[in-house]
Amino acid sequence: xxxxxxxxxxxxxxxxxxxxxxxxxxxxxxxxxxxxxxxxxxxxxxxxxxxxxxxxxxxxxxxxxxxxxxxxxxxxxxxxxxxxxxxxxxxxxxxxxxxxxxxxxxxxxxxxxxxxxxxxxxxxxxxxxxxxxxxxxxxxxxxxxxxxxxxxxxxxxxxxxxxxxxxxxxxxxxxxxxxxxxxxxxxxxxxxxxxxxxxx
Amino acid sequence: xxxxxxxxxxxxxxxxxxxxxxxxxxxxxxxxxxxxxxxxxxxxxxxxxxxxxxxxxxxxxxxxxxxxxxxxxxxxxxxxxxxxxxxxxxxxxxxxxxxxxxxxxxxxxxxxxxxxxxxxxxxxxxxx
Numbered sequence: 001x002x003x004x005x006x007x008x009x010x011x012x013x014x015x016x017x018x019x020x021x022x023x024x025x026x027x028x029x030x031x032x033x034x035x036x037x038x039x040x041x042x043x044x045x046x047x048x049x050x051x052x053x054x055x056x057x058x059x060x061x062x063x064x065x066x067x068x069x070x071x072x073x074x075x076x077x078x079x080x081x082x083x084x085x086x087x088x089x090x091x092x093x094x095x096x097x098x099x100x101x102x103x104x105x106x107x108x109x110x111x112x113x114x115x116x117x118x119x120x121x122x123x124x125x126x127x128x129x130x131x132x133x134x135x136x137x138x139x140x141x142x143x144x145x146x147x148x149x150x151x152x153x154x155x156x157x158x159x160x161x162x163x164x165x166x167x168x169x170x171x172x173x174x175x176x177x178x179x180x181x182x183x184x185x186x187x188x189x190x191x192x193x194x195x196x197x198x199x200x
Numbered sequence: 201x202x203x204x205x206x207x208x209x210x211x212x213x214x215x216x217x218x219x220x221x222x223x224x225x226x227x228x229x230x231x232x233x234x235x236x237x238x239x240x241x242x243x244x245x246x247x248x249x250x251x252x253x254x255x256x257x258x259x260x261x262x263x264x265x266x267x268x269x270x271x272x273x274x275x276x277x278x279x280x281x282x283x284x285x286x287x288x289x290x291x292x293x294x295x296x297x298x299x300x301x302x303x304x305x306x307x308x309x310x311x312x313x314x315x316x317x318x319x320x321x322x323x324x325x326x327x328x
Contacts, residue, residue: 016274019310019321020246038328044282046245048289070287075278080324084317087246087276107244107309109318179328186322193315 016083021185022105024091024130025114026122030142030172031090032074034114037178039076039088047072048103073104091126101129110185111137114172118147120158127159136188140170140181243292248274248307249299256303264294264303271304 023031036043050069071092078086089104105111113126123139130137141155150158156167166184171177249271260268267280275283281291298304310317 015250015305015307016248017308017310017317018244018246018248018276019317020244044279046278046281046288049287073278075282077276077279078325078328080320084320084324085248085274085276086321086325087278089245089278103242104245107246109310109312109321175328179325182325183322186318186325189318190315190322193313193318 014083016085018085018087020087020089020108021182022089022091022108022111022135023114024111024123024126024137025142026116026119026126027093029114029116029119029122031114034112034140034142034170034172034178034181035074035076035088035090037173037175038078038182040079041077043074043076043090045072045074105129105133105135108135110189111135112181112185113137113139114170115139115141115155115159116144116147117141117150117155118144120155123159127161131161136185136192138166138168138181138185138188140168140172143169143171243277243296243306244309245278245288245292246276247309248276249280249295250274250305250307252303252305254302258301258303260303263290264298267291267294267298268303274307277306 023034025031032043047070050071051066073089073092075087075089078088080086089108091101091104111126111130113123113130115123127137127139129135139155139159139161141152152167152169156163156165159167161167166188168181168184170181249267250273251268251271263284263286266284270280270283277291277295278288280286280295281288284291286294295304295306299306
């Protein structure tokens with residue numbers, strides 16, 4: 001079976017393989033901090049130029065305007081061993097989803113949705129996105145000084161995520177906390193091995 | 201974050217006249233002929249790229265040589281983009297071209313549902 005991600009060049013047994021998790025959530029929720037706490041390299045930033053075409057509303061002439069946006073993604077790396085590398089990609093800070101994310105998320109094994117209890121709704125689009133595409137994810141409530149602390153089950157109720165989605169508290173600044181979240185995600189993936197595959 | 205070392209060089213040879221610096225975005229897209237997608241499969245941003253061992257006699261652009269210098273050890277396409285400052289789409293096209301000419305190998309990415317791989321990840325992250 002040819003993976004859609006396979007390179008066109010032959011891959012020898014000695015070549016490493018890479019995997020990807022996506023770290024999502026609203027602007028300023030701590031995605032880059034999360035990545036940086038566990039990455040073996042300081043987070044890098046890559047930019048992608050996105051072009052979107054839109055047609056005017058009162059459009060008798062069918063004129064379309066294209067807007068070009070540059071989105072930036074911060075990411076980090078964890079080398080598991082000589083033949084396996086795990087990358088953590090933070091979603092762009094812009095509040096837009098859909099096609100801009102598809103390219104970034106394609107092939108991701110799973111995702112972490114970071115939540116700020118002061119701006120809970122900021123993460124709704126991310127939760128919707130992963131649920132719709134049936135990409136396994138965990139929710140991590142990031143700690144912010146002065147932010148209200150709600151019982152986890154109240155946050156779960158507000159987010160309306162399935163009971164099977166792990167919801168944990170986390171401090172994105174702390175490596176041990178980030179590690180716990182990633183292990184939680186890996187446990188979800190391992191538990192889901194017998195489930196239906198994600199939607200295309 | 202342009203980092204393009206020598207906009208006056210590239211494929212035109214070593215004796216081109218000095219030109220004013222070009223916008224960092226324009227030159228890469230000229231380099232790729234305006235292409236922002238690879239011919240064929242779109243390479244995953246996390247796909248590792250490794251330089252082939254065989255020496256090349258082909259004249260390569262500054263950007264391609266830069267990419268080659270950065271992937272003696274495996275580096276993801278996103279890493280190459282980040283370290284060169286080239287846009288992700290441009291980097292993909294350049295890597296794809298280099299791969300088509302055997303200058304680099306693009307490695308596979310993990311498949312969902314791969315139990316062995318997930319266990320390796322679980323163990324590896326657990327050991328951090």
